[in-house]
Amino acid sequence: xxxxxxxxxxxxxxxxxxxxxxxxxxxxxxxxxxxxxxxxxxxxxxxxxxxxxxxxxxxxxxxxxxxxxxxxxxxxxxxxxxxxxxxxxxxxxxxxxxxxxxxxxxxxxxxxxxxxxxxxxxxxxxxxxxxxxxxxxxxxxxxxxxxxxxxxxxxxxxxxxxxxxxxxxxxxxxxxxxxxxxxxxxxxxxxxxxxxxxxxxxxxxxxxxxxxxxxxxxxxxxxxxxxxxxxxxxxxxxxxxxxxxxxxxxxxxxxxxxxxxxxxxxxxxxxxxxxxxxxxxxxxxxxxxxxxxxxxxxxxxxxxxxxxxxxxxxxxxxxxxxxxxxxxxxxxxxxxxxxxxxxxxxxxxxxxxxxxxxxxxxxx
Amino acid sequence: xxxxxxxxxxxxxxxxxxxxxxxxxxxxxxxxxxxxxxxxxxxxxxxxxxxxxxxxxxxxxxxxxxxxxxxxxxxxxxxxxxxxxxxxxxxxxxxxxxxxxxxxxxxxxxxxxxxxxxxxxxxxxxxxxxxxxxxxxxxxxxxxxxxxxxxxxxxxxxxxxxxxxxxxxxxxxxxxxxxxxxxxxxxxxxxxxxxxxxxxxxxxxxxxxxxxxxxxxxxxxxxxxxxxxxxxxxxxxxxxxxxxxxxxxxxxxxxxxx
Numbered sequence: 001x002x003x004x005x006x007x008x009x010x011x012x013x014x015x016x017x018x019x020x021x022x023x024x025x026x027x028x029x030x031x032x033x034x035x036x037x038x039x040x041x042x043x044x045x046x047x048x049x050x051x052x053x054x055x056x057x058x059x060x061x062x063x064x065x066x067x068x069x070x071x072x073x074x075x076x077x078x079x080x081x082x083x084x085x086x087x088x089x090x091x092x093x094x095x096x097x098x099x100x101x102x103x104x105x106x107x108x109x110x111x112x113x114x115x116x117x118x119x120x121x122x123x124x125x126x127x128x129x130x131x132x133x134x135x136x137x138x139x140x141x142x143x144x145x146x147x148x149x150x151x152x153x154x155x156x157x158x159x160x161x162x163x164x165x166x167x168x169x170x171x172x173x174x175x176x177x178x179x180x181x182x183x184x185x186x187x188x189x190x191x192x193x194x195x196x197x198x199x200x201x202x203x204x205x206x207x208x209x210x211x212x213x214x215x216x217x218x219x220x221x222x223x224x225x226x227x228x229x230x231x232x233x234x235x236x237x238x239x240x241x242x243x244x245x246x247x248x249x250x251x252x253x254x255x256x257x258x259x260x261x262x263x264x265x266x267x268x269x270x271x272x273x274x275x276x277x278x279x280x281x282x283x284x285x286x287x288x289x290x291x292x293x294x295x296x297x298x299x300x301x302x303x304x305x306x307x308x309x310x311x312x313x314x315x316x317x318x319x320x321x322x323x324x325x326x327x328x329x330x331x332x333x334x335x336x337x338x339x340x341x342x343x344x345x346x347x348x349x350x351x352x353x354x355x356x357x358x359x360x361x362x363x364x
Numbered sequence: 365x366x367x368x369x370x371x372x373x374x375x376x377x378x379x380x381x382x383x384x385x386x387x388x389x390x391x392x393x394x395x396x397x398x399x400x401x402x403x404x405x406x407x408x409x410x411x412x413x414x415x416x417x418x419x420x421x422x423x424x425x426x427x428x429x430x431x432x433x434x435x436x437x438x439x440x441x442x443x444x445x446x447x448x449x450x451x452x453x454x455x456x457x458x459x460x461x462x463x464x465x466x467x468x469x470x471x472x473x474x475x476x477x478x479x480x481x482x483x484x485x486x487x488x489x490x491x492x493x494x495x496x497x498x499x500x501x502x503x504x505x506x507x508x509x510x511x512x513x514x515x516x517x518x519x520x521x522x523x524x525x526x527x528x529x530x531x532x533x534x535x536x537x538x539x540x541x542x543x544x545x546x547x548x549x550x551x552x553x554x555x556x557x558x559x560x561x562x563x564x565x566x567x568x569x570x571x572x573x574x575x576x577x578x579x580x581x582x583x584x585x586x587x588x589x590x591x592x593x594x595x596x597x598x599x600x601x602x603x604x605x606x607x608x609x610x611x612x613x614x615x616x617x618x619x620x621x622x
Contacts, residue, residue, distance in 0.1 A: 015528075016476075016479075016480040016482065016527070016528070017480070017481070019486065020480050020481035020482040020483075020486065021481065023482055023483050023485075023486040024483045024486075027485065049528040050490055050493065050494070050525070050526075050527075050528045051480065051482060051528070053493065054486065054489040054490040054493050055486065057489065057493065058485070058486070058489045081559065082559065082560070085559045086493050086496065086497065087493070087496050087501075088489055088492050088493055088496070089496055089501055090492055090495070090496065090501040090502055090504060091489060091492040091504075327509070328464070328507075328509030328510075329464025329465065329507070329508065329509045330464045330465075331464050331465035332464075
């Protein structure tokens, strides 16, 4: 049943506070009643601000949508000018998206397509970078050695403290946990074997790679991403300088150099941590180090270190690629850094798995 | 437009000295801005225009002096007083400072959501109205990164107007814009001043804009670190005896000053 006429009396102030209090009820009532004519008596209106004008315009718009008319009467001429000078043109009602099979299928399809394109870009970029690193190494004068040294210092020397600390604590925890379990069988001396083999082959390279992925991989993505947002990459292009050779090659070389050395520090400090726990359990240091020497050989150490060259390459490459792919705006830089860390971690685990398979068949 | 004598001051700056660290940039600054006028702070690069704006809106603290905005002294204000003062003005920063992860509609709605109890459709109606006022009605769902410099500045004005401020501070509204866009920006300022009676305080050194929009202006000089001229821009250009003012308005290089 449609109401014939409605009268809305507006006394006092119509500002953000009063409009906020009455907005929902007024618009809901108007939609429900759908009067043919809405008359707004604004004769006693003392103040009208932007929110008030928006409310009057909204009421007018609802009347238009429902086929009715509206009049604002006795409005102060200065308020009338404000009302006449404003419109809600372009405002579209907020329609919540309905969940449907089609929308879910579309979302899944897009996600798959994005993943496929992302992997294609990865492979393409890794190939391009490998080619440029190789050609740069064949022409060493083209490498920016000053940048390389600075980047190696930042990624390597500056990360010694955190890498060493992490190694020491992990060695401490690993030795303690295994000593508790193995002590029950009188095998606590063999904690040294467990520690040295796990640190040489898996834990040392993996932990150090994770630290560098979160430290340097994200930094490279953010740094290059900011350069892209600030159009510095466009400037490089217009000078005829290839951003991959200029930015990515020194970073790859820096991480490939720094990661194996940091891994050695990490392993060494982990063994010190293990020795500290064993010392507390009454096993002399000489016995611990002798067990370590007997349990592992150089092949175990170099097998682990070989992986770090590949990890270093992937961390730097992914960090740079995510930076180069950065979109526009400050949030895009944050997204690039986050995506760099996530991709690096996934890539490290995948590469580690491939190494494990390869070492198994090679008998290492 | 009312002349200054017919309206009351809405901003008062008294005996202000300020700078960064030990460096003094501004000395003994005194002026008043009257309700409804378009007031310009002008001067050459590095003379402290933007610094003065930061002192006026409370982002930086001067070494001494007072800044009164709409009856509230903000230099020594309590947090509550300062928050009340904040409601009376809006600011447009030089590059817009829009939130890059939000659309223009969301940028404006965010402010309304924080400071009013309006429902979602009410916030959207106000945001759309503000965008229409600055000529960006069709760009409500656009991300700031997809806009040109001039559009970003207009969107920033729309956001600054979200809470119906009495005063709008604009930092270099015409900087980096082409002459047509710059003229459109001037028209927008005049339109908002005329229809909404907003008081504008504009920091700029763009001469065409100054002549188009200014009711009054003050000029800062980097060498003496204070105000060297006050008045209407045409009168300053025609009658000022200060060599720096004449040099500025006549666009002369420094060696030409007599």
